[in-house]
Amino acid sequence: MDKQSTFDDWIELFRAWQKNLGLNQKEIEKYQFETKYDQIPQSEIEFGHYRGERKWEKILHVPDQRIRDALLHLIIYQGDTEFASVEQQRNLLNTAPSDYDFLGLMRVMCEEMRHGWQMSTLLIDHFGQTGKTEAQKMLQRCADQQQRLLGSFNQPVNHWIDFFTYAEFIDRDGKFQLTMLSTSAFAPLARSMPPMLREEYYHLLTGNTGLMRTLKAGRVPVEIIQKYFNKWIPTAYDLFGTDYSSMARWSYVWGVKGRFDERENSQEPDLDNLNEHNRKLYVKEIQTYIEAMNKIRPEGSPELYVPSTCFNRSIGEFAGKSYDPHGNLLTQEEYDLNQDEFLPSEKDLEVLRGIFKNQDWIIQVKSGA
Ligand SMILES: [Fe+2]
Ligand SMILES: [Fe+2]
Numbered sequence: 412m413d414k415q416s417t418f419d420d421w422i423e424l425f426r427a428w429q430k431n432l433g434l435n436q437k438e439i440e441k442y443q444f445e446t447k448y449d450q451i452p453q454s455e456i457e458f459g460h461y462r463g464e465r466k467w468e469k470i471l472h473v474p475d476q477r478i479r480d481a482l483l484h485l486i487i488y489q490g491d492t493e494f495a496s497v498e499q500q501r502n503l504l505n506t507a508p509s510d511y512d513f514l515g516l517m518r519v520m521c522e523e524m525r526h527g528w529q530m531s532t533l534l535i536d537h538f539g540q541t542g543k544t545e546a547q548k549m550l551q552r553c554a555d556q557q558q559r560l561l562g563s564f565n566q567p568v569n570h571w572i573d574f575f576t577y578a579e580f581i582d583r584d585g586k587f588q589l590t591m592l593s594t595s596a597f598a599p600l601a602r603s604m605p606p607m608l609r610e611e612y613y614h615l616l617t618g619n620t621g622l623m624r625t626l627k628a629g630r631v632p633v634e635i636i637q638k639y640f641n642k643w644i645p646t647a648y649d650l651f652g653t654d655y656s657s658m659a660r661w662s663y664v665w666g667v668k669g670r671f672d673e674r675e676n677s678q679e680p681d682l683d684n685l686n687e688h689n690r691k692l693y694v695k696e697i698q699t700y701i702e703a704m705n706k707i708r709p710e711g712s713p714e715l716y717v718p719s720t721c722f723n724r725s726i727g728e729f730a731g732k733s734y735d736p737h738g739n740l741l742t743q744e745e746y747d748l749n750q751d752e753f754l755p756s757e758k759d760l761e762v763l764r765g766i767f768k769n770q771d772w773i774i775q776v777k778s779g780a
Pocket of ligand 1: 493522523526585611
């Protein structure tokens, strides 16, 4: 692997990665990639063993090698998701239902690249040669080849219903992860979060309004939309990690990653169930969005719902078990027989392809509106 001596070298790799993905350079050049830091409301460590001490500005201030390793891990995982999502979404640029949607997706992708840029800056500025190597590796793992570090980011995003569902539920998970890092004891990481969160809100909005516009148009069967919820939401549950996770416990004790509601929650944390705590808040939040969708779904169509946290999990106690999306345990045979009722099938794709031929499947928004 080549050595990189400066951030400029990394930028060259970043540009080569973009080219390799076939991204339209003209569109991308309009976007300014830069590192953004905000002020943070608390200069003292907010939770855990070092609570009340000054936040660490430099890696040299971090009192323990294990904490440095945990920080490195958190930043690598965050950065990996950012570049991965661009790889997942790039093919959709050719099939945007309108100019408005094309520009929206372009903005989402550029902002994800900026988030990856931000995480790479942290790695290169603070973690020496290891950080430089890791920043380079983030541009080498590839979602198309299932090399990304987390499950959601190796799944294909095949069309615009897939994309809107992804933005609504996976970017929403992103919001949760960024919020949990926003209270970090490592000040440069905490300061990176508010600008990233502001941008992330646009991604959630893109997903949410896309789904709402689709439901309002009433052309895509609600049963099929539900199957895309069933495809993505369980992967978002997995992103929160397993119960009794020692990684979550130590990240909390060391003050590097808080609870989603850290600043509002005055209760002592249950250190064995931090991931579960955050996942529950996520379920509660997506519940409200799905309820709003139900209000506008076409009359007579089935209600959309939040799939059970037992369904289709890849990690934790429910991994590999044959629960249906409502949380009923089926035999493996029953599950296999009914799988096409739970998850998108080839037949559903066929139906969607037909529907996508006309632009009336989604309420159109004029560009600049
Ligand atoms: Fe992001
Ligand atoms: Fe995002």
